[in-house]
Amino acid sequence: xxxxxxxxxxxxxxxxxxxxxxxxxxxxxxxxxxxxxxxxxxxxxxxxxxxxxxxxxxxxxxxxxxxxxxxxxxxxxxxxxxxxxxxxxxxxxxxxxxxxxxxxxxxxxxxxxxxxxxxxxxxxxxxxxxxxxxxxxxxxxxxxxxxxxxxxxxxxxxxxxxxx
Amino acid sequence: xxxxxxxxxxxxxxxxxxxxxxxxxxxxxxxxxxxxxxxxxxxxxxxxxxxxxxxxxxxxxxxxxxxxxxxxxxxxxxxxxxxxxxxxxxxxxxxxxxxxxxxxxxxxxxxxxxxxxxxxxxxxxxxxxxxxxxxxxxxxxxxxxxxxxxxxxxxxxxxxxxxx
Amino acid sequence: xxxxxxxxxxxxxxxxxxxxxxxxxxxxxxxxxxxxxxxxxxxxxxxxxxxxxxxxxxxxxxxxxxxxxxxxxxxxxxxxxxxxxxxxxxxxxxxxxxxxxxxxxxxxxxxxxxxxxxxxxxxxxxxxxxxxxxxxxxxxxxxxxxxxxxxxxxxxxxxxxxxx
Numbered sequence: 117x118x119x120x121x122x123x124x125x126x127x128x129x130x131x132x133x134x135x136x137x138x139x140x141x142x143x144x145x146x147x148x149x150x151x152x153x154x155x156x157x158x159x160x161x162x163x164x165x166x167x168x169x170x171x172x173x174x175x176x177x178x179x180x181x182x183x184x185x186x187x188x189x190x191x192x193x194x195x196x197x198x199x200x201x202x203x204x205x206x207x208x209x210x211x212x213x214x215x216x217x218x219x220x221x222x223x224x225x226x227x228x229x230x231x232x233x234x235x236x237x238x239x240x241x242x243x244x245x246x247x248x249x250x251x252x253x254x255x256x257x258x259x260x261x262x263x264x265x266x267x268x269x270x271x272x273x274x275x276x277x278x279x280x
Numbered sequence: 281x282x283x284x285x286x287x288x289x290x291x292x293x294x295x296x297x298x299x300x301x302x303x304x305x306x307x308x309x310x311x312x313x314x315x316x317x318x319x320x321x322x323x324x325x326x327x328x329x330x331x332x333x334x335x336x337x338x339x340x341x342x343x344x345x346x347x348x349x350x351x352x353x354x355x356x357x358x359x360x361x362x363x364x365x366x367x368x369x370x371x372x373x374x375x376x377x378x379x380x381x382x383x384x385x386x387x388x389x390x391x392x393x394x395x396x397x398x399x400x401x402x403x404x405x406x407x408x409x410x411x412x413x414x415x416x417x418x419x420x421x422x423x424x425x426x427x428x429x430x431x432x433x434x435x436x437x438x439x440x441x442x443x444x
Numbered sequence: 445x446x447x448x449x450x451x452x453x454x455x456x457x458x459x460x461x462x463x464x465x466x467x468x469x470x471x472x473x474x475x476x477x478x479x480x481x482x483x484x485x486x487x488x489x490x491x492x493x494x495x496x497x498x499x500x501x502x503x504x505x506x507x508x509x510x511x512x513x514x515x516x517x518x519x520x521x522x523x524x525x526x527x528x529x530x531x532x533x534x535x536x537x538x539x540x541x542x543x544x545x546x547x548x549x550x551x552x553x554x555x556x557x558x559x560x561x562x563x564x565x566x567x568x569x570x571x572x573x574x575x576x577x578x579x580x581x582x583x584x585x586x587x588x589x590x591x592x593x594x595x596x597x598x599x600x601x602x603x604x605x606x607x608x
Contacts, residue, residue: 134376141375145410208372235434238405299541368596372539401599
């Protein structure tokens, strides 16, 4: 794993992160799920977990994937094994923050919002929360070594079918 | 039409696009509609269309304007001929992506969200969707040669009075 | 108060503003309220006011703080004196625009959205509106000399406990 971060140039780093998150969201919103695991290292940590559990130190996560293979399983579930009605999810990211940038990795936090639209229904807020990510550089490309999606609503969304 | 894009400098291009979309949204949110056509080339293509139509290859659009004159007609409708109750619309853009940047134009996708506030009511989600835009440089200024607003909700919003 | 803006470099300025707003939102969303007054100069102007009042020239504001001391009082109210149920607020910022950048200050407008999540409830839109800010440089750090939060809903939110 080579290293290509230039923390000395804050504007360039921020721009590269903006691009990473825009590409990530574009991939999911356009339902190109097969490309989704490529945003991660292998192994990796992808977790969706309620905020209350994080605050209370409870480990129980709604989703937990520890390799690209796990992520791929999720995609297979979406495409083949899950039974669910059609829906559109649209994601937004804001307030991307670099907590720490070393030569080998960046620790990032950002807010996400996801909206759900069911057929013949109005769009509604589906989930808002925080990304807590570790980004590393693999062959010059930014990848998520860790992506923790912490959602605010204590209710586990009843239809968490697509990734966040 | 001169050309002023520097695709080699991704950070500068991203920053210029951020500025373009912020100015566009600022113009609409502050209801400076008379300035809105100036964001476009002439001729241009401005379209608001449901996602289901795009996915099924159906051409029917909710709005279709093919020149600044058409856009101006919309403004006249807003100011003079349309009958509608007062409301505020507030727009958000996220995940701006450059799909392709040549010397003469940029293809951009981004997510938008629009919120509506009626008098004595709480703010609600009005529409979320995707912009699919072609941006060109005219006399050193970025303009939309094409702006397609694809909204997720299959319901045609019953009060699409202001542009997206 | 020293001055460190480089309006000639639009991309660097935009990046620094992105960082400022991301840090501001991160501070509030993570409920590190004690750090919140540090984002402001002293004296300062922090105001939360309905849009209708701004448009009608009415001065009445929902919140008005004119120094770090006032801001600190708000924090004390949140931590000690206010009585309210637990809730999460999550904020988003979009369309950050530089209206004017002189050597001594920047005038900025941006859109904000805030979502509220109560225990055992789904997330809902809490407030959307516009920031109208004056940013100055103090010892090389950007600070808010003025931050006006103009919210769209004519209804005063019934639970404006945390800052926007």
